[in-house]
Amino acid sequence: MPLELRIETTNGKARAGRLLTPHAEIETPVFMPVGTLASVKGVPQDTLEELGAQIILGNTYHLYLRPGVDTVRRMGGLHGFMSWPRAILTDSGGFQVFSLNELRKVSEEGVTFRSHLDGSSHFFSPESAMEAQIGLGADIIMAFDECTEFPADRERMRASMELTARWAARSKKHFEEHKNEVPWGLQLQIPTLAAKNAARMGHPTLGEATQYLFGIVQGGMDRELRRESALRTIEIGFPGYAIGGLSVGEPRELTREIVESTLEHLPADKPRYLMGVGTPEEIVEYASLGVDMMDCVLPTRAARHGLLFTSEGKVSIKQARYAQDQGPLDPNCGCRVCRRYSRAYLRHLYASNEVLAQVLNTIHNLSFYLDTMRRVRHSISLGEESRFLSSVWSRPEP
Amino acid sequence: MPLELRIETTNGKARAGRLLTPHAEIETPVFMPVGTLASVKGVPQDTLEELGAQIILGNTYHLYLRPGVDTVRRMGGLHGFMSWPRAILTDSGGFQVFSLNELRKVSEEGVTFRSHLDGSSHFFSPESAMEAQIGLGADIIMAFDECTEFPADRERMRASMELTARWAARSKKHFEEHKNEVPWGLQLQIPTLAAKNAARMGHPTLGEATQYLFGIVQGGMDRELRRESALRTIEIGFPGYAIGGLSVGEPRELTREIVESTLEHLPADKPRYLMGVGTPEEIVEYASLGVDMMDCVLPTRAARHGLLFTSEGKVSIKQARYAQDQGPLDPNCGCRVCRRYSRAYLRHLYASNEVLAQVLNTIHNLSFYLDTMRRVRHSISLGEESRFLSSVWSRPEP
Numbered sequence: 001m002p003l004e005l006r007i008e009t010t011n012g013k014a015r016a017g018r019l020l021t022p023h024a025e026i027e028t029p030v031f032m033p034v035g036t037l038a039s040v041k042g043v044p045q046d047t048l049e050e051l052g053a054q055i056i057l058g059n060t061y062h063l064y065l066r067p068g069v070d071t072v073r074r075m076g077g078l079h080g081f082m083s084w085p086r087a088i089l090t091d092s093g094g095f096q097v098f099s100l101n102e103l104r105k106v107s108e109e110g111v112t113f114r115s116h117l118d119g120s121s122h123f124f125s126p127e128s129a130m131e132a133q134i135g136l137g138a139d140i141i142m143a144f145d146e147c148t149e150f151p152a153d154r155e156r157m158r159a160s161m162e163l164t165a166r167w168a169a170r171s172k173k174h175f176e177e178h179k180n181e182v183p184w185g186l187q188l189q190i191p192t193l194a195a196k197n198a199a200r201m202g203h204p205t206l207g208e209a210t211q212y213l214f215g216i217v218q219g220g221m222d223r224e225l226r227r228e229s230a231l232r233t234i235e236i237g238f239p240g241y242a243i244g245g246l247s248v249g250e251p252r253e254l255t256r257e258i259v260e261s262t263l264e265h266l267p268a269d270k271p272r273y274l275m276g277v278g279t280p281e282e283i284v285e286y287a288s289l290g291v292d293m294m295d296c297v298l299p300t301r302a303a304r305h306g307l308l309f310t311s312e313g314k315v316s317i318k319q320a321r322y323a324q325d326q327g328p329l330d331p332n333c334g335c336r337v338c339r340r341y342s343r344a345y346l347r348h349l350y351a352s353n354e355v356l357a358q359v360l361n362t363i364h365n366l367s368f369y370l371d372t373m374r375r376v377r378h379s380i381s382l383g384e385e386s387r388f389l390s391s392v393w394s395r396p397e398p
Numbered sequence: 399m400p401l402e403l404r405i406e407t408t409n410g411k412a413r414a415g416r417l418l419t420p421h422a423e424i425e426t427p428v429f430m431p432v433g434t435l436a437s438v439k440g441v442p443q444d445t446l447e448e449l450g451a452q453i454i455l456g457n458t459y460h461l462y463l464r465p466g467v468d469t470v471r472r473m474g475g476l477h478g479f480m481s482w483p484r485a486i487l488t489d490s491g492g493f494q495v496f497s498l499n500e501l502r503k504v505s506e507e508g509v510t511f512r513s514h515l516d517g518s519s520h521f522f523s524p525e526s527a528m529e530a531q532i533g534l535g536a537d538i539i540m541a542f543d544e545c546t547e548f549p550a551d552r553e554r555m556r557a558s559m560e561l562t563a564r565w566a567a568r569s570k571k572h573f574e575e576h577k578n579e580v581p582w583g584l585q586l587q588i589p590t591l592a593a594k595n596a597a598r599m600g601h602p603t604l605g606e607a608t609q610y611l612f613g614i615v616q617g618g619m620d621r622e623l624r625r626e627s628a629l630r631t632i633e634i635g636f637p638g639y640a641i642g643g644l645s646v647g648e649p650r651e652l653t654r655e656i657v658e659s660t661l662e663h664l665p666a667d668k669p670r671y672l673m674g675v676g677t678p679e680e681i682v683e684y685a686s687l688g689v690d691m692m693d694c695v696l697p698t699r700a701a702r703h704g705l706l707f708t709s710e711g712k713v714s715i716k717q718a719r720y721a722q723d724q725g726p727l728d729p730n731c732g733c734r735v736c737r738r739y740s741r742a743y744l745r746h747l748y749a750s751n752e753v754l755a756q757v758l759n760t761i762h763n764l765s766f767y768l769d770t771m772r773r774v775r776h777s778i779s780l781g782e783e784s785r786f787l788s789s790v791w792s793r794p795e796p
Binding site: 037038039041042043044045046066067071074075081082083323324326336340341342344345348349351352354355356358359360 | 435436437439440441442443444464465469472473479480481721722724734738739740742743745746747749750752753754756757758
């Protein structure tokens with residue numbers, strides 16, 4: 001079954017649509033909260049549902065180390081394991097191997113790396129990364145890629161891009177041969193919603209549905225290599241395409257330039273996923289360029305450091321100026337945190353190292369990101385291209 | 399206005415009733431979750447409401463240090479500060495000064511102690527402890543007492559008990575002179591529920607209601623000194639009486655003996671509060687002896703260490719035996735954790751140091767304690783004294 005992206009409205013390069021996955025229908029453009037270890041840190045799953053999260057992300061590298069793919073597979077995959085009935089996407093592990101392992105060793109076959117937990121040695125290949133992701137059972141999984149470091153010279157960028165292309169072909173081959181091994185059928189209590197979605201997608205049962213494997217465009221910071229990577233990945237053929245290898249230390253203008261030029265080469269009828277970005281302003285901008293899916297640790301990680309995103313700009317809640325501030329964190333936000341608690345209370349929780357600080361801060365930041373993306377969708381539907389950004393934000397950005 | 403404890407049914411020494419406080423009507427016997435720093439660690443206030451918590455406890459010592467009484471007072475007291483519309487009780491600070499300060503110096507006037515945070519020097523007297531607790535604005539506050547160490551000889555126990563009695567008289571005097579300074583009137587948005595309760599209690603507005611000051615019985619592990627302490631405290635006259643100075647290292651049988659003998663001397667028509675106990679089995683037992691109110695850090699602290707209370711006994715969720723256990727934590731529990739997550743998932747969260755482990759474990763343990771107390775109430779109503787304990791627990795306790 002092909003993965004269906006139904007584009008409902010376009011506005012300039014931006015588009016609003018619906019993506020039907022085995023476990024959930026996703027309204028795009030969509031922001032995907034990061035749940036590295038099968039948990040969006042500090043936030044219970046029912047709260048994520050209330051926030052309107054339609055798809056969350058798990059990290060294959062982390063889950064492979066803890067609790068291990070076999071455990072998750074036996075529990076019916078991530079959906080059963082973490083009791084999350086909506087959609088999930090897993091990354092390939094390539095980025096974490098790149099970012100968490102100084103001593104990794106890359107060969108044509110794959111990557112040897114050491115666990116950041118205990119130093120034990122492990123090996124990821126396109127085949128083993130597919131095997132892990134099939135066992136984890138996300139709705140959307142990613143081809144195994146090499147994330148090119150920044151800066152890199154052109155020769156290195158080309159070699160890395162070509163390796164990623166060869167790995168993409170091997171990822172697809174292994175996936176096609178093993179895609180029926182996804183453990184959804186093992187799940188004892190299949191969520192009704194997911195079963196219904198599977199039926200809508202033409203699968204008699206969820207157990208007969210399969211995952212969708214996305215290709216990843218690499219090519220470093222070179223527009224021509226990015227074009228070539230896009231064409232080669234499209235030639236292999238995937239139901240969706242991601243832009244990887246950005247947010248690795250390059251200036252933001254360069255990120256935008258590469259995103260914009262790469263998008264030109266991606267098919268309009270397939271979902272486009274920009275990996276690992278960005279600030280609230282950036283996710284609005286990338287949606288305006290035609291990106292459908294984004295993920296980023298920023299809202300959750302910043303929350304843990306007391307940095308909160310609001311309609312009036314960033315708030316560092318640890319500051320003493322908020323110690324007796326009776327106002328809500330964001331007067332324009334309707335989330336359960338802003339409805340109930342004062343800045344003074346949030347400041348106290350953070351200053352006192354109370355765990356509730358992380359819980360409430362994360363809920364608010366995720367709410368802000370998800371609300372922002374909902375406003376982007378609405379703005380696209382309005383069809384007023386020139387006012388795209390200003391209609392998303394209540395006031396001009398600084 | 400007197401504090402009204404309406405006793406609805408008795409069963410042997412046990413009694414079930416209702417305690418009307420300015421902010422909430424409390425069904426007794428009641429278990430009070432501990433929210434040391436104006437937060438029950440890791441649990442949002444709306445979740446506490448869903449769990450059915452009717453009254454929570456704050457620690458004056460900790461709140462005095464962070465965020466400081468003045469800040470809480472300016473926010474309308476703890477209710478406004480932490481956005482908790484139901485009842486709150488604060489302790490006097492005496493126990494924390496005792497348990498967190500090796501270098502405290504006790505005189506007739508009060509206690510000099512050092513902050514466990516920064517070593518700064520502070521002084522608590524009956525008067526300043528009242529001032530702090532009036533500023534914090536809990537519904538029920540506690541007389542400033544000295545918690546006698548264990549073991550202690552009889553002379554020391556007597557001297558300490560007599561000091562507590564003199565401090566109780568000073569506490570009451572200061573409270574009576576300053577009780578109208580409670581900051582509820584300052585609160586910008588008084589919860590409707592609280593305003594209604596105040597009206598039921600005969601106060602035209604919540605701002606005209608006052609707190610209730612409880613006396614504390616001390617006397618170490620000596621039954622005769624406990625009796626004398628009870629009589630002297632009752633002579634001073636309080637709307638409720640607490641038994642303090644237990645769970646300080648003495649054997650459990652001795653705790654029970656002292657509780658049972660002390661209760662005989664407390665007036666039947668006033669609420670009886672046993673401070674700082676205990677296990678699920680113990681709170682059932684003490685309720686059966688006629689205790690109306692209890693608090694303990696055990697459910698919340700144990701949760702943070704992966705120790706969970708269930709109808710089938712204690713579960714140490716960190717154990718590898720649960721790594722692939724698909725069952726709920728407690729098959730007889732209907733809490734949001736047991737309804738949704740498996741033991742395998744909870745074990746993974748704990749083993750991976752995920753913050754959600756603390757959140758979910760705490761929710762379950764509190765649910766178990768609050769459910770246990772609800773079953774105790776129900777059991778008292780059944781009027782079957784001989785089957786009191788066995789009707790609370792689904793199976794005999796080990």
